[in-house]
Amino acid sequence: MTGTLFGIGLGPGDPGLITRRAAELIGTVPVIAYPALDGEESFVRSIAADLIPGHVREIAINIPMTVVREPAQAAYDRGSAEIAKALSDGDDVACLCEGDPFLYGSFMYLHARLADRFRIEVVPGVTSLTACAAKAGMPLAARNGQLTVLPGTLPESELERRMDVADSLALLKVGRHLQKLKTVIERLGLLERAIYIERATLAEERICPLADAPESAPYFSMILIQGTPDPWL
Amino acid sequence: MTGTLFGIGLGPGDPGLITRRAAELIGTVPVIAYPALDGEESFVRSIAADLIPGHVREIAINIPMTVVREPAQAAYDRGSAEIAKALSDGDDVACLCEGDPFLYGSFMYLHARLADRFRIEVVPGVTSLTACAAKAGMPLAARNGQLTVLPGTLPESELERRMDVADSLALLKVGRHLQKLKTVIERLGLLERAIYIERATLAEERICPLADAPESAPYFSMILIQGTPDPWL
Structure with missing residues (x-):
């Protein structure tokens, strides 16, 4: 049994604007993934910090701040490969997204790479x-x-x-x-x-x-x- | 001390998409208001039904299904007058809104009538x-x-x-x-x-x-x- 990838919108930043479904998923999945810009602390992880259990595995996807395509593509390739491995091992993965995953969200790059092979559920968030x-x-x-x-x-x-x-x-x-x-x-x-x-x-x-x-x-x-x-x- | 009016977006219908801030407010305010179309059961109330304590006062704003302005205006006049009375008595009021209060939401008609006299907080919801x-x-x-x-x-x-x-x-x-x-x-x-x-x-x-x-x-x-x-x- 492969796992499910959840693309979870966390809203604009106030942890109070996280939905109940998002909070529940973050508290129960064994693997949490999120983007981090150029090795900085991940903003989206900070929104949900209080909800992330201590024992989960975390996949930080390091996204270079760039306006050229190739380095960003390579980062999403690496991130989706790591997520695919966890899903193939049977683990559910929650990918944290600022705002909503499908409105100017970087989750769509993972979605494009993984939707043909894995079950994906997108949990909309407050934009x-x-x-x-x-x-x-x-x-x-x-x-x-x-x-x-x-x-x-x-x-x-x-x-x-x-x-x-x-x-x-x-x-x-x-x-x-x-x-x-x-x-x-x-x-x-x-x-x-x-x-x-x-x-x-x-x-x-x-x-x-x-x-x-x-x-x-x-x-x-x-x-x-x-x-x-x-x-x- | 007059109360605060909360315009609360509840999302599209799945109660899991209610935000934590919305859930908290619904569980604590003494008065809950919501629109109901032509005397039918209120859809937006049904989204939050599990969260509404038994002892709160409920203000159902009966909105006529009409494409003419005056009967709808009169309904919002009556609803905002009832809400204004509760706020003046010092009670906080949570007005439940489908989706987001400010994206094609009827809450803006209450907002327009009450914003000059009362403190209003809009809690955005999943659209x-x-x-x-x-x-x-x-x-x-x-x-x-x-x-x-x-x-x-x-x-x-x-x-x-x-x-x-x-x-x-x-x-x-x-x-x-x-x-x-x-x-x-x-x-x-x-x-x-x-x-x-x-x-x-x-x-x-x-x-x-x-x-x-x-x-x-x-x-x-x-x-x-x-x-x-x-x-x-």
């Missing part, structure tokens, strides 16, 4: 998207409202083209793209409605109008822009 | 969006991928215009709009990539290619269409 909206007190969409989710990594022209026709907007992965995003937002006349949120639900959380945002933003930051107000409000 | 993706085994977006969320209630021309330029797509509130959506999807050549999901995470869950979907869909149904495959996969 940073709705966590940021909750903390900012900003409804994302109602009734006929529309929501467009764009990564800040897109080229300026592509961002402008998409944002110009969007209703409500969520711009993720702001980080070093903050000034580019701010330029486009100002040009489209959206600055007054734009809210900046960094490290939502963590102790270091910061929320302010985008106009008052700091010069540089961490990777875990987001800009929300509310669309047409709901006519029913 | 049907990522729950459906998890169940369908379909990553929503990676790296430079984009996600557009549209309600099936939009007019056909508007849907077509939006869908034609979108990357990954989530079409919510399919219900009685199924045939209209299918027509647009076929016209845009997207039928082969479209997945139909109804009642995700519940016992009656159904997932199939849109081409094989039933003639009629319940309100809690969704169509997911994957965009450009991630070049890193």
Whole structure:
């Protein structure tokens, strides 16, 4: 009997936003896997730290911070090989994921490598998207409202083209793209409605109008822009 | 001391997808509020039924199923007045919400009526969006991928215009709009990539290619269409 791979969304960072199913799985599986960036302490492991029993085996997948494909591919190859070994030995493996595994999550690279050979269950988590909206007190969409989710990594022209026709907007992965995003937002006349949120639900959380945002933003930051107000409000 | 209003996302339906913070609040507040459609049993209450202590006060907000504004407005007026009374009496109130309170949730109508007078904390929940993706085994977006969320209630021309330029797509509130959506999807050549999901995470869950979907869909149904495959996969 081979084991099951659980891809578990842990939410944006507040351990209270872990689901009951996620907590139960973390407390019972014999092997826990998670990504760690460039040998640093794993952020996602810290979210669930209190739930991880002392005796479990841990697989840290060391992901190089890179914009080129090959070194990242090699890291996921190594990580999935180690997970495959545990699954083949009959052990269930819980892979911890920030936010939700399938919304800009690196779990999909493991999923792509293992789904044809092993049983996989994805446990959805609270996304940073709705966590940021909750903390900012900003409804994302109602009734006929529309929501467009764009990564800040897109080229300026592509961002402008998409944002110009969007209703409500969520711009993720702001980080070093903050000034580019701010330029486009100002040009489209959206600055007054734009809210900046960094490290939502963590102790270091910061929320302010985008106009008052700091010069540089961490990777875990987001800009929300509310669309047409709901006519029913 | 007035009480705090908690807008609590309970996720798509599986009680396991309730967050620990939501479970804790439901078990401790003295008043619980929730919408019920046209006097039917409240779906959202059923998600949390096991967590609701026997001695709490319950406020059922009876929402008429209508596409006109006034009767719904009146229902939210009555519900928010009853909640305001409890908060003014010093009681905390937990309002139960399907999915996430700020993503197509009716909680925003209470929020709009009460946020200027009372302390409100929104507890984000797992959205049907990522729950459906998890169940369908379909990553929503990676790296430079984009996600557009549209309600099936939009007019056909508007849907077509939006869908034609979108990357990954989530079409919510399919219900009685199924045939209209299918027509647009076929016209845009997207039928082969479209997945139909109804009642995700519940016992009656159904997932199939849109081409094989039933003639009629319940309100809690969704169509997911994957965009450009991630070049890193």
